[in-house]
Amino acid sequence: MPWIAYIAHFIAAAFLTNGIPHFVNGVSGRRFRIPFAPRAQFSSPTTNVVWGWANFLIAFLLFANIGPLYIGAPGDTIFLAAGTLVTGLLLARIFDGDS
Numbered sequence: 001m002p003w004i005a006y007i008a009h010f011i012a013a014a015f016l017t018n019g020i021p022h023f024v025n026g027v028s029g030r031r032f033r034i035p036f037a038p039r040a041q042f043s044s045p046t047t048n049v050v051w052g053w054a055n056f057l058i059a060f061l062l063f064a065n066i067g068p069l070y071i072g073a074p075g076d077t078i079f080l081a082a083g084t085l086v087t088g089l090l091l092a093r094i095f096d097g098d099s
Helices: 003-027 045-065 074-095
Strands: none
Touching: 003 045, 003 074
């Protein structure tokens, strides 16, 4: 598989990981930050559902159109896990203290 597919899988995992907190908070009716909210204000639940869905869509398009994803294949699994871990750690630091 070409190296660009591994990079795409890493980025897709980042979008997928980023979409989860936005979507979950939105469907739970809670306000949550999105990157484009002015001065890190909290956005409405509806905005967060749409933002989470957009992240899921981008992840799906990357997974579906840039090289097939084979969970269990060493390269695919490593880049997917790394993208999820790195994004999860970054989001934990960014959202630390938000309530």
